[in-house]
Amino acid sequence: MTAPHTDGRASRWDRHRADRRELILAAALEAVRSQGASVGVQEIADLAGVPRSVLYRLFKDRQDLDEQLRTRIIDDLMAALAPTLNPEGTVTEAIARSVDAYIGWIVANPRLHYFLGAGSGSTKDHNSPIVSGTKIAIAGTVREVFERALHAQSAPVAVAEPMAFGLVSFVDGSVNRWLSRSMQPMDAGELSSFLHIAIWAIIDASLREVGITLDPLTSIAEFTAAN
The missing domain is CATH 1.10.357 (Tetracycline Repressor; domain 2)
Known part of the structure; x- marks a missing residue:
C-alpha cells in the first residue's frame, strides 16, 4: 500500500500559523502586563508586528x-x-x-x-x-x-x-x-x-x-x- 502523501506546503503553513499565534499571544501578555486589561486589539497587533486582519484570521474574535x-x-x-x-x-x-x-x-x-x-x-x-x-x-x-x-x-x-x-x-x-x-x-x-x-x-x-x-x-x- 502506498503511504498517504503529505503536502509539505500545508505543513509549513500550519507551522507558520502556529508561530504567528505564539507571537500574538506573547505580545498580548506583555500588553496586558504593561497597560492593563483595557488594551485594544490594534495595540496588541502593533506590538506583535502583524496587521489587525491577521490577528482575526488566527483568533475567532x-x-x-x-x-x-x-x-x-x-x-x-x-x-x-x-x-x-x-x-x-x-x-x-x-x-x-x-x-x-x-x-x-x-x-x-x-x-x-x-x-x-x-x-x-x-x-x-x-x-x-x-x-x-x-x-x-x-x-x-x-x-x-x-x-x-x-x-x-x-x-x-x-x-x-x-x-x-x-x-x-x-x-x-x-x-x-x-x-x-x-x-x-x-x-x-x-x-x-x-x-x-x-x-x-x-x-x-x-x-x-x-x-x-x-x-x-x-x-x-x-x-x-x-x-
Whole structure:
C-alpha cells in the first residue's frame, strides 16, 4: 500500500500559523502586563508586528484571544503554585508556603490576575471556562490532601470536599477584594499573615468537628501517614 502523501506546503503553513499565534499571544501578555486589561486589539497587533486582519484570521474574535491569553497566564501562575500543592513540612509551613506563593505572584502580576477574572475591556467575560476549571482543579488537589489525612486518622472523609472548595473560594474572594481596593487596607505581608491564620482556623475547626485535634506544628507526612 502506498503511504498517504503529505503536502509539505500545508505543513509549513500550519507551522507558520502556529508561530504567528505564539507571537500574538506573547505580545498580548506583555500588553496586558504593561497597560492593563483595557488594551485594544490594534495595540496588541502593533506590538506583535502583524496587521489587525491577521490577528482575526488566527483568533475567532476578541473573546477567543482573551481565553487563549488566560491559558498562558494560568500556566505562569501554576508554575509558581505547583510546588506548593504537594505540601511538605509542618501544617503551618505548608499553609504559609502556598499562600505566600500565591500572594507573591499577584503582587508581581496584578494586571494579569485582574485579567483572569475580568477579561478585556471589550468582553468583560466573568465566566471563563479555563479560570473556573483551574479553580476546580486546585480545590480538587487540596481535597485529595485532606482525604488522605482524614483516612489516615480514620475520620470521615466527606468533610474534605467542602473544606477544600470553601478554602479556595475564601482565599480567592479575599484576594480579589484586596486587589479591587488597590491592595488596601492591608499590605501584601499583612494579607498573607491574615490568610495563614484564617486558613488554619478553618482547618482546625473542621477537623475538631470530626474528632481530630491537630497541632499545627505536626508534619504533613506524619499527619497523612496511616496509623
